[in-house]
Amino acid sequence: VQLVDSGGGSVQAGGSLRLSCAASGYTYQSYCMAWFRQAPGKEREGVAALFPGGGPTYYAGSVKGRFAISEDRAEKTVYLQMDSLKPEDTATYYCAAGVCTMVAGALTPIQTKYFNTWGQGTQVTVSS
Secondary structure, three states: OEEEEEOOEEEEOOOOEEEEEEEEOOOHHHOEEEEEEEOOOOOOEEEEEEOOOOOOEEEOOOOOOOEEEEEEOOOOEEEEEEOOOOHHHOEEEEEEEEOOOEEOOEEOOOOHHHEEEEOOOEEEEEEO
């Protein structure tokens, strides 16, 4: 199982970036796919998640309305479109595959302990 994430970079506040996560080595639709981020000195936090093949998505409150997670099933690739970026979005972003929980038709906040496969990380820097 391998995840390769890419697409990070440096942008000014208000700009956009699209991260990509290419999955290989397993049945793509077997796991929930997610993006986490970790800023220096802070814990890794869940940003967004989806079940491959459709269904509900999850977004952290801090990114809701600005970020969008999507997939290309044929390419086994998950994307994170990030718009209206803020300096506080600066972090290393990681793609991950694991387990998501759904309650009443909605995904619950994702947690690192339920994800056992990680990409290498891609740096996003947003300047003011």
